Amino acid sequence: MLKIENNVLYIENKSTMDLVQEYGTPLYVYSEKKIIEKINEIKKAFTLKYPNTHAAYACKAFCTPYICQLLEREGFWLDVVSGGELYTALRSKFPRERIEFNGNNKSKEELVMALENNIGRIVVDNVAELYALNKLCKELEQKTEILFRITPGVMSDTHDFITTGKKDSKFGIPLDNDIILPAIQYAIQSEYLKFLGFHFHVGSQLQNIDAHLSALEVVLNLIQVTRERFNYEINDFNMGGGFGIRYTDEDFPLGLSQFVDPIMERLINFCNKNSLRIPHVSMEPGRFLVGEAGVQLYRVGNIKIIPGVRKYVSVDGGMTDNIRPGLYGAKYDAIVANKVSENRTELVSVCGKCCESTDILIKELKCPVIEAGDVLAVLSTGAYGYSMANNYNKLPIPAVVVVNDYDSKLIVKRQSYEQMSINEIVEF
Ligand SMILES: Cc1ncc(COP(=O)(O)O)c(C=O)c1O
Structure with a gap:
């Protein structure tokens, strides 16, 4: 589902650089091929192998x-x-x-x-x-x-x-x-x-x-x-x-x-x-069907180096679009999508932009020298990311895109400030 071309991460045959340019960040991306691969795994191991069975997708995952x-x-x-x-x-x-x-x-x-x-x-x-x-x-x-x-x-x-x-x-x-x-x-x-x-x-x-x-x-x-x-x-x-x-x-x-x-x-x-x-x-x-098919793309923002302690890399999302690390210490791996072939020489902490100290997406990530403007791709984020997304700090919920070979399609639009606030009454 993932490949590298000219130092850039591709999801199927779609460049992550093109995806962020077209849809912005943060962005949930799914590989349709990967979802179908998992569907087929379930059919092969269960529904086609054993008569009188069915598989129900636990849609809470996504x-x-x-x-x-x-x-x-x-x-x-x-x-x-x-x-x-x-x-x-x-x-x-x-x-x-x-x-x-x-x-x-x-x-x-x-x-x-x-x-x-x-x-x-x-x-x-x-x-x-x-x-x-x-x-x-x-x-x-x-x-x-x-x-x-x-x-x-x-x-x-x-x-x-x-x-x-x-x-x-x-x-x-x-x-x-x-x-x-x-x-x-x-x-x-x-x-x-x-x-x-x-x-x-x-x-x-x-x-x-x-x-x-x-x-x-x-x-x-x-x-x-x-x-x-x-x-x-x-x-x-x-x-x-x-x-x-x-x-x-x-x-x-x-x-x-x-x-x-x-x-x-x-x-x-x-x-x-x-x-x-x-x-x-x-x-x-739930997770089995969609988890590994998802990648979250973020734009790297401010970098803070505490000499002798740690390098914090802030991204433009966080616990609002993936609460699992903050909620129960879930661990993820990530790739700098525009520097995929470069040596992973740094150890950094990836943090979100929310006003919570627990808003750390990845405590320790080995990556190439990472700078503001880079694109970070967090892997295996297809389950319980979008479905647990929230508007803490009034951050809008990101868009969701599905890639199929060379094509991509928008399946959930990015939430606007207006949509986020639509139920809040201003005049009394
Ligand atoms: C009743 C029930 N079924 C299925 C699931 C799906 O679990 P998973 O995504 O780990 O497969 C859950 C998850 O909470 C559940 O509570």
Whole structure:
């Protein structure tokens, strides 16, 4: 996806110098080829390899009509977690029956929106939601298909802020017998809810399969208990997302098959051994699909050298367009896009322009001698960058561009000061 020509970084066949000239900085850029490569990896390792499966893109990673439309064409489902994401999907004409709705606090309005639009399924996150959804379906005289997100009580080997499967988590239904069993019974007996099965999501940016396999054992046990206690066969199992990607040299992500094969093998063996129907299996990757396809381009501004301490390189964006380093210490690598072939002789800290000391994008970057006016390309920024962007310090949200071979197209316009302020009332 990246190449070098005359000391300049290219994304596919498009020069980053041309991109910044045409669209300005800061700029989110995606390689379409890379996204499609990841889509194909998922098909090869999962949906085409195993029958009765589907992959839903967790659109929280990057939610725009462009990606919804691309994934629609590729036959994917979409996982949404809010009315806003659902609105984006519907506006993009994403097929409703291929949308699933996650989230631990869906409002009544969001559930009504989901029901009125007849979306594919709702992943019920807690018992309160189960009762509220049943009541709502009764009021609207409508049925819906549901899964239970469970809290499998497993620890995942990732940053504590992006682990979700441990017992003490805001997500999912706890496995205490007096909570989960009545909930299953209630869902099975409901006139309005069709209980499909179980869902877990154990954490993000995972680089081993331990948490998934431990959580799977919990689900297998639940499938068996559901049949023994309630004479009910589970139809569906969703393994969530969380498959890690490469941000820096410190990351060693697994190939997708290394996650999928052991999970499928264990599931199929268990079902065969216990004469259970093999359920429909789904997954919900977010970062895996778009993370490595994204590059953020910034213009270098002021440079501050503290003798004997550090060289600070300021760029024209920061924690407003990529909050992950400030939020939970996420690490990135970067390239000086107009000096790609030069020796990396300096060690610098790349900081944003926000009024926060934590606005450091890269604590230690090895790069060529870097000067004001250079263009910095931060790599693997396709997930949770644009989607977490905010207007702190009243910085407008950057434009988003997709490159395909020699072409580029604008998919999100740069926000103007006027657009940023449109809801703020001036005269009282
Ligand atoms: C329920 C659920 N599914 C899928 C995902 C996607 O995770 P990732 O982007 O790490 O694949 C998340 C991320 O928070 C999630 O909470």
